[in-house]
Amino acid sequence: MRSIAPRLSAALSFAALSALVSPAQALMGDTVSCEGLASYRCSTPTAVVGAGVEFTSTANGFGYSFDFDASGLTVTVLSIAPGPSIAETFLFADLSTPFTTFSLASSSLPTLDASAVEIDTGALRLNVMDGFIAVGQAARINLVPATPAIPEPGSYALMAGGLALLGWLGRGRRRQGAVLR
Structure with missing residues (x-):
């Protein structure tokens, strides 16, 4: 059984770096x-x-x-x-x-x-x-x-990418569960 932790850690690190607005x-x-x-x-x-x-x-x-x-x-x-x-x-x-x-x-x-x-x-x-x-x-x-009150399109793209990444991680987790049963 492969651990999901390294992939999750890498994904969260990428999301955190991407979310930084310079x-x-x-x-x-x-x-x-x-x-x-x-x-x-x-x-x-x-x-x-x-x-x-x-x-x-x-x-x-x-x-x-x-x-x-x-x-x-x-x-x-x-x-x-x-x-x-x-x-x-x-x-x-x-x-x-x-x-x-x-x-x-x-x-x-x-x-x-x-x-x-x-x-x-x-x-x-x-x-x-x-x-x-x-x-x-x-x-x-x-x-x-001033910080704009309306999110920029890049914020929505980052959110969509994060949700897709979570879905991909969840899919891999379901596959591992099916193999173990």
């Missing part, structure tokens, strides 16, 4: 909106995450790029100009799942620290202040969107 993939494919609330305007009102730099914005010679990836946002200075500093607020919203938390992972921008970033009703509010910055300086903000 937070690093949370934003991929989501549509994010961008709104400059003062003199800056975003290059496009919405963009899909994963297609390179999603937004750029310039005003009075100062320019920024906003690159969302699977787990957050990188803000990079594209251009600077002599002249007065401008305070600007950008508002970014994930149109499918609102942002819930953030952390400022790194920043070489002296005018962008944790106090310049906040989550406001599911949207990321970013307060940028031009001045004392250099081209190429950047800040990295990690974002966590």
Whole structure:
């Protein structure tokens, strides 16, 4: 009589690994909106995450790029100009799942620290202040969107696969019982 334990253990291990949802993939494919609330305007009102730099914005010679990836946002200075500093607020919203938390992972921008970033009703509010910055300086903000309430199709596929696996294991168990009788 062969033991079912090794097969069951392997199946449960596979199911557990498959069920892990990588937070690093949370934003991929989501549509994010961008709104400059003062003199800056975003290059496009919405963009899909994963297609390179999603937004750029310039005003009075100062320019920024906003690159969302699977787990957050990188803000990079594209251009600077002599002249007065401008305070600007950008508002970014994930149109499918609102942002819930953030952390400022790194920043070489002296005018962008944790106090310049906040989550406001599911949207990321970013307060940028031009001045004392250099081209190429950047800040990295990690974002966590809300967990969607509706299961994704992959969850249903995983459940169906688990049920099929349990049926296959049960079938083998019935065969063993028939041979022993």
